[in-house]
Amino acid sequence: MQVLLTRIFNEFQIAAAFKSYQELNSGHINDTYVIHTHTKPNYVLQRINGNVFSDAGNLVVNKVLVSDYLQLKYKDLPFEEVSKKVLCFVKTKDNAFFYKDEDENIWNLSVFIEDSITYLKTPNANIAFEAGKATGLFLENTTDFDVTSLTAILPDFHSITKRYIQFKEALKNATNSTKEKTQSLVSFVEQHIEEMLQIDKAIEGGLIPLRLTHSDTKISNILFSENKALCLIDTDTVMKGAIHFDYGDAIRTICNTADEDEKELHLVDFNLEFFKSYTKGFFQELKNITKEEKKFLPVSIKMMPFIMGLRFLTDFLNSNIYYKVSYENHNLDRAKNQFAYIASINKKYADVKLIIEQEITQ
Numbered sequence: 001m002q003v004l005l006t007r008i009f010n011e012f013q014i015a016a017a018f019k020s021y022q023e024l025n026s027g028h029i030n031d032t033y034v035i036h037t038h039t040k041p042n043y044v045l046q047r048i049n050g051n052v053f054s055d056a057g058n059l060v061v062n063k064v065l066v067s068d069y070l071q072l073k074y075k076d077l078p079f080e081e082v083s084k085k086v087l088c089f090v091k092t093k094d095n096a097f098f099y100k101d102e103d104e105n106i107w108n109l110s111v112f113i114e115d116s117i118t119y120l121k122t123p124n125a126n127i128a129f130e131a132g133k134a135t136g137l138f139l140e141n142t143t144d145f146d147v148t149s150l151t152a153i154l155p156d157f158h159s160i161t162k163r164y165i166q167f168k169e170a171l172k173n174a175t176n177s178t179k180e181k182t183q184s185l186v187s188f189v190e191q192h193i194e195e196m197l198q199i200d201k202a203i204e205g206g207l208i209p210l211r212l213t214h215s216d217t218k219i220s221n222i223l224f225s226e227n228k229a230l231c232l233i234d235t236d237t238v239m240k241g242a243i244h245f246d247y248g249d250a251i252r253t254i255c256n257t258a259d260e261d262e263k264e265l266h267l268v269d270f271n272l273e274f275f276k277s278y279t280k281g282f283f284q285e286l287k288n289i290t291k292e293e294k295k296f297l298p299v300s301i302k303m304m305p306f307i308m309g310l311r312f313l314t315d316f317l318n319s320n321i322y323y324k325v326s327y328e329n330h331n332l333d334r335a336k337n338q339f340a341y342i343a344s345i346n347k348k349y350a351d352v353k354l355i356i357e358q359e360i361t362q
């Protein structure tokens with residue numbers, strides 16, 4: 001691996017020499033490596049999964065365009081400061097945004113943000129508040145970003161309508177023994193599908209405007225340093241969407257007392273205190289929200305775990321062809337976790353609505 005990574009790394013405009021590498025295993029899709037050099041900075045080298053992203057080259061172009069746009073917001077700061085607030089990508093020696101190897105794999109390189117950490121689970125309310133600020137600020141700073149300049153990499157990514165069709169198809173084709181394991185989850189889907197379609201319908205009806213969204217705001221995609229959030233990472237899915245996608249997806253992991261892979265469902269619970277802190281931070285930064293958008297915030301915190309649970313379940317029915325798994329029932333367990341989380345939100349839903357009313361004053 002070291003030989004391959006050194007060769008790929010040397011394709012980029014970097015003067016420093018490759019010293020060593022370390023694989024980062026938290027993503028479900030791409031292969032990601034930290035590349036240590038003899039001097040600072042270090043780098044993050046990533047091979048985009050071509051099975052998931054058929055247009056991996058344009059995916060990299062998209063994320064560089066968004067990063068460049070965000071960097072302009074900080075144009076008066078020195079590079080060292082900027083590179084902690086926004087991902088900074090490095091071009092290849094041919095001046096391209098990505099490198100394509102002989103096997104047609106697409107690679108990109110960005111500056112590693114030193115002294116930063118990520119979490120799989122929220123340790124305290126301050127981290128939830130900081131995470132809220134980071135996601136809110138990303139949206140605030142990209143309010144005027146022209147989404148038509150981006151290639152649509154995964155159309156209908158957060159569309160329940162489309163994910164439900166894919167689920168039905170997978171269910172039809174699954175073997176009886178696989179289907180048997182999913183019975184209670186399938187009933188859960190059928191019981192909740194109507195409620196979860198609300199946001200799709202509001203978008204179709206023009207009640208919710210579309211704009212740039214990060215579209216994968218789980219807690220492990222937020223960098224922290226000394227109890228402060230630095231920035232959002234993993235911008236592979238920057239695309240046209242609703243603020244509800246980023247708000248709901250962040251709360252999906254930030255307020256879950258268990259991490260996404262937890263099998264012990266009694267550990268899964270919705271933490272109201274973290275929810276309040278997250279919401280406070282988010283709307284401290286994101287200033288523009290209409291009355292109509294606000295109406296759909298409560299349901300968004302159920303809809304995002306629902307869509308993830310539905311996708312994990314669909315992948316299980318399809319014999320695990322999309323997400324990386326460590327064991328056969330991994331996706332099934334992930335789906336159970338998401339649905340248990342929704343059940344926990346349902347019990348506290350009156351408080352959720354109240355907190356949203358209190359925290360969003362505009």
Ligand code: GN1
Pocket residue numbers: 026027028029030052215216218221234237260308
């Ligand atoms: C995937 O790339 P990664 O592992 O952060 C997925 C997200 C899911 C997430 C669940 C392109 O994200 O939609 O929220 O797993 N990304 C894609 O952890 O499907």
Ligand code: MG
Pocket residue numbers: 216234236237
């Ligand atoms: Mg991602």
